[in-house]
Amino acid sequence: MELIKIDKIELQAYLSGLSGTTGEYEILKKFTPANKESGEPYSMYERHFSVYHALYLLKNEAGSNGLYLHIDPLRIKLLTIPGNGFCGHYYPEKGAFCMNATAGLYCEVHSRDVDPGIPSFDPMSQFYLDPENIAFGDSELLNDIMQGFRLYFIHKREIDKALVIFNLLKPGKKSISRRYRELAAEFHPDRCGGSEEKMKEINRAYTLLKSVFVV
Numbered sequence: 383m384e385l386i387k388i389d390k391i392e393l394q395a396y397l398s399g400l401s402g403t404t405g406e407y408e409i410l411k412k413f414t415p416a417n418k419e420s421g422e423p424y425s426m427y428e429r430h431f432s433v434y435h436a437l438y439l440l441k442n443e444a445g446s447n448g449l450y451l452h453i454d455p456l457r458i459k460l461l462t463i464p465g466n467g468f469c470g471h472y473y474p475e476k477g478a479f480c481m482n483a484t485a486g487l488y489c490e491v492h493s494r495d496v497d498p499g500i501p502s503f504d505p506m507s508q509f510y511l512d513p514e515n516i517a518f519g520d521s522e523l524l525n526d527i528m529q530g531f532r533l534y535f536i537h538k539r540e541i542d543k544a545l546v547i548f549n550l551l552k553p554g555k556k557s558i559s560r561r562y563r564e565l566a567a568e569f570h571p572d573r574c575g576g577s578e579e580k581m582k583e584i585n586r587a588y589t590l591l592k593s594v595f596v597v
Contacts, residue, residue: 383516386424386432388413390440397440397451397460403477406455409433427519434510441507452477453506471495505534505594508552523596530594541594544587553595562588 393413397404413436414429437458441451444460452459452474459477464470469480471492482489509515509527518524534541545553548561562584571578 383428383431383519384418384424385435385513385516386414386429388432388436390436390443393436393440394444394460397458400459403452403457403459403474405458406430406433409437409458425519427524428516431510431516431519434506435513435516438507438510442511450479505553506531509597518597526596530596534594537590541590544590547583547587548591550591553591555592555595555597558588558591558595 393409396409396412410429410433414424414432417423434453437451437453440460441453444451445463448463450461450463450472452472454474457474457477459474461477461479464479464481467483467485469482469484469489469492470487471480471489472478473480480489480492482491484490484493486493488495509531518527545551548558548565550557550561565584566581567573568576569580569584570576571581
């Protein structure tokens with residue numbers, strides 16, 4: 383498996399010049415060659431991973447430059463973050479921010495959907511930013527990883543709360559198991575100061591986190 387180098391400046395210029403959204407396939411065609419220098423074809427996974435690796439690198443830099451990069455397979459969009467006084471809720475289907483007048487980050491309508499006590503976490507970012515993960519293209523584990531991504535976006539609010547319970551910012555299979563043992567040792571009902579209700583909450587959180595973070 384070989385990571386294809388994509389020029390971030392060229393990628394940003396391409397995205398900035400679009401009037402609407404674009405998709406993974408369009409970027410893949412434009413920025414990844416079909417064959418390696420040896421003439422051997424790149425696998426579709428190599429091209430896919432290389433595109434998302436470049437997109438997430440760009441996304442990390444975009445925020446410090448006042449830009450927001452929305453990433454999903456069919457609706458990728460780079461645009462300027464709203465200034466003070468305008469709602470920052472993003473509509474993926476429109477490729478635009480809400481822009482309603484507001485004294486905070488979000489207008490009255492969209493502030494109801496934001497829980498300030500729960501940090502935002504993107505497991506796809508963690509996966510694609512590590513170039514070594516391109517090796518999973520040859521592994522059966524890849525299906526489990528992708529299934530974990532799907533579960534995260536279906537149950538995002540519950541999983542974000544589970545991460546708060548486990549106090550993990552960069553979860554992984556080992557750190558989740560280690561933290562579960564620590565919490566179980568502290569809150570198991572058979573221990574002094576333990577709680578059956580708290581232990582049930584920890585077990586539910588553990589089940590969710592194990593299903594998403596498989597590496």
